[in-house]
Amino acid sequence: MPRAARPSMAAAxxxxxxxxxxxxxxxxVVTLTGTGFTGATAVxxxxxxxxxxxxxxxxxxxxxxxxxxxxxxxxxxxxxxTSNAIGFTYTIATPVISSVTPNQGSVEGGNTVIxxxxxxxxxxxxxxxxxxxAFLAVSATQATAVAPAGSLGTVGVTITTPxxxxxxxxxTYVAVPVLSSVTPAQGPLVGGNSITLSGTGFTGxxxxxxxxxxxxxFTFVSATQLTAVVPVGGPGPxxxxxTTPxxxxTQAVPYYYLAAPLISGVTAxxxxxxxxxxxxxxxxxxxxxxxVRFGATAATPYTIFSATEIRTxxxxxxxxxxxxxxTTPxxxxxxxxxxxxxxxxxxGLAPNQGPLAGGSTLTLTGVGLTYATAVLxxxxxxxxxxxSDTQLTTTAxxxxxxAVTIRVxTPxxxxxxxxxxxxxxxxx
Numbered sequence: 001m002p003r004a005a006r007p008s009m010a011a012a013x014x015x016x017x018x019x020x021x022x023x024x025x026x027x028x029v030v031t032l033t034g035t036g037f038t039g040a041t042a043v044x045x046x047x048x049x050x051x052x053x054x055x056x057x058x059x060x061x062x063x064x065x066x067x068x069x070x071x072x073x074x075x076x077x078x079x080x081x082t083s084n085a086i087g088f089t090y091t092i093a094t095p096v097i098s099s100v101t102p103n104q105g106s107v108e109g110g111n112t113v114i115x116x117x118x119x120x121x122x123x124x125x126x127x128x129x130x131x132x133x134a135f136l137a138v139s140a141t142q143a144t145a146v147a148p149a150g151s152l153g154t155v156g157v158t159i160t161t162p163x164x165x166x167x168x169x170x171x172t173y174v175a176v177p178v179l180s181s182v183t184p185a186q187g188p189l190v191g192g193n194s195i196t197l198s199g200t201g202f203t204g205x206x207x208x209x210x211x212x213x214x215x216x217x218f219t220f221v222s223a224t225q226l227t228a229v230v231p232v233g234g235p236g237p238x239x240x241x242x243t244t245p246x247x248x249x250t251q252a253v254p255y256y257y258l259a260a261p262l263i264s265g266v267t268a269x270x271x272x273x274x275x276x277x278x279x280x281x282x283x284x285x286x287x288x289x290x291x292v293r294f295g296a297t298a299a300t301p302y303t304i305f306s307a308t309e310i311r312t313x314x315x316x317x318x319x320x321x322x323x324x325x326x327t328t329p330x331x332x333x334x335x336x337x338x339x340x341x342x343x344x345x346x347x348g349l350a351p352n353q354g355p356l357a358g359g360s361t362l363t364l365t366g367v368g369l370t371y372a373t374a375v376l377x378x379x380x381x382x383x384x385x386x387x388s389d390t391q392l393t394t395t396a397x398x399x400x401x402x403a404v405t406i407r408v409x410t411p412x413x414x415x416x417x418x419x420x421x422x423x424x425x426x427x428x
């Protein structure tokens with residue numbers, strides 16, 4: 001007798017009996033309890049698939065809630081079908097600000113501030129204290145805001161979303177710096193000199209500028225003082241400014257770049273080692289001269305007649321050439337040679353006697369004769385020829401019988417005299 005065929009057993013679709021938790025934000029790990037979960041191929045929250053799920057057993061699945069809103073129906077799909085739906089309610093987390101950058105700015109506002117944190121999605125406002133700021137939520141973790149104007153001091157920055165308002169993060173309003181003076185207010189084109197800036201609100205200084213050029217360096221001394229190394233610039237005035245988180249100073253405080261002085265001539269160009277000789281310097285940019293030097297020795301006093309002329313008196317020195325320089329706030333000039341000369345020495349005279357009518361050629365020997373300006377027979381100047389530093393020749397003038405002193409004059413002084421005797425004709 002044939003057996004009756006048994007009816008086939010169809011596999012049952014999965015069944016969800018519970019969720020834990022039943023509410024949360026996107027990213028919450030939800031545990032589903034039920035039956036028939038083996039081989040699950042998908043877990044969906046409403047129309048959105050879970051980004052990740054794990055089949056723990058035939059009766060349990062864990063799934064990560066995708067982005068959503070309101071109440072979503074969770075379903076599980078296996079090869080045997082799709083489960084019943086069970087609700088999961090999305091909640092909105094309160095936003096959290098972890099930092100604001102920068103955390104200070106001008107009382108005038110207008111600077112961009114970046115807020116970093118979590119759960120910024122759907123942000124409806126950003127406030128600095130009680131004042132609303134224009135803002136843009138870039139992502140769930142970042143927003144940019146434009147700081148509104150405020151009063152000196154610290155306020156809390158907050159962000160509001162449908163999930164609530166964050167705790168405040170401190171943001172400090174600081175005053176715009178005020179620059180009242182710079183000392184000294186002038187210097188050379190090459191820069192490199194240090195100046196002192198005085199004013200208020202210098203705390204947190206980020207830069208010092210001379211016109212468009214940043215200072216080579218600067219040092220914060222106090223809220224009312226800075227020092228800065230002047231950059232290359234000029235010639236002429238530029239505005240000095242100080243920048244802090246509070247803004248940039250607006251006072252018109254000038255610094256003057258000055259060209260270095262230039263000496264083109266020195267008259268006289270030589271003189272005695274004892275000094276005391278009037279000297280005139282010609283050139284350019286002499287105004288505000290602070291020193292005139294012969295080598296390392298300062299010449300005092302000196303008189304500035306114009307931007308192109310200074311008159312002074314040579315200081316004592318030693319025999320030889322030294323550079324004459326002029327120093328102004330614009331720097332130190334080129335050096336122009338000035339020759340210190342010792343007084344000449346005449347050690348020999350040949351011949352040392354001659355007729356009353358003169359006319360004899362005489363040779364004087366010694367040292368320091370190169371720069372001779374005169375040869376004197378007594379008080380009478382005569383012509384001469386410099387042969388070398390140790391020798392010159394001259395012609396004896398007529399005179400009365402007897403001895404006369406011959407001296408040589410140079411810018412270094414007058415030699416000690418040597419005697420020359422005029423002889424009359426022999427008696428009859």
